[in-house]
Amino acid sequence: MRGRPTLAFAAVLAMAMATVSAGRSAADDFGGVAQGNEVIVTAQNAAAVIADAAAVAPTARTTEYSRDALCGTAEADSSRLNADCTGYADGTPLPVCEAGEPAPPLWRRTRATPADPWTTWTLALGWTCPEAALPALTATDFRRLPIAPSPLTIQPARPQVLVNLPTIVYTDTATQAFTTVLLGYPVQVEATPTSFTWDFGDGTDPLTTTSPGHPYPDDDVAHPYTRPGTYTITLTTTYAGRYRMAGTTTWLPVTGTATTTTTSAPIEAVDAPTRLVAGDCTTHPDPDTC
DSSP states (O other): OEEOOOHHHHHHHHTTOOOOOTTOOGGGOSSOEEETTEEEOOTTTHHHHHHHHHTSOGGGOSEEEEOSSOTTSTTBOOTTBOTTSSSBTTOOOOOOOSSSSOBOOEEEEEOSSTTSOOOOBEEEEOOBOGGGGOOOOOHHHHHHSOOOOOOOEEESOSSEEETTSEEEEEOOOOOEEEEEEETTEEEEEEEEEEEEEEEOSSSSOOEEESSOOOOTTSOOOEEEOOSOEEEOOEEEEEEEEEEEETTOOOOEEEEEEEEEEEEOOOEEEEOOOOOOOSSOTTTOOOSTTO
């Protein structure tokens, strides 16, 4: 599905296109490529390509696109389509779409300069599914979502902790779901925590875990403060993402991650006073006497 636009137009396209493998059909690819003076238009970049061409005044254009019913007309080259223009001449079936019916073929015509006559309309892109045209959700898009910071829970659950005894921390691994719009397409996005970095605020190296931690007695993320002082604990959560067009079942991964930060209220680490207690403060850290 190739045409021969001017080199100037190929240069414009090259800025927005990703490379595709040689020999693959444009109807099956995501992205596109300008190679020499040939260009492949694909479902994913078609909207941007059409917009770039339409932004030029009609009298100055050297490339135009159309989704009109040009098949079978004298000004269109329909040789790649069957006789009644309902499919491909080589018998390639039309795509079966998850999100509605295939979009009609996209046609392109070119001219060397605005003073030259137009070529016949040629097939730039065949029938494509709406989900095939879904643009990539970038890491920047992902990070713009209102991902809620992970909750940070500390045990003992009070403003003071004891020096040299473990301060337990934990959060949760709930996946957050969003619905957004990506270049006009309704998109569902999920953000799932994958790692957790705990900074205990006392100058020790932060601790990164894949575990969200757990409450006592199953705790697995804890830190003993070795000297009295007032500290804050900061939790940085890293999220991986996936997305899909609303109404479809195929998830696509987000390339890149997002992070949130949660900071505790100040906690005071104090020396343990000497006193008699009814239980063991190591195994039962919450009583007021500990």
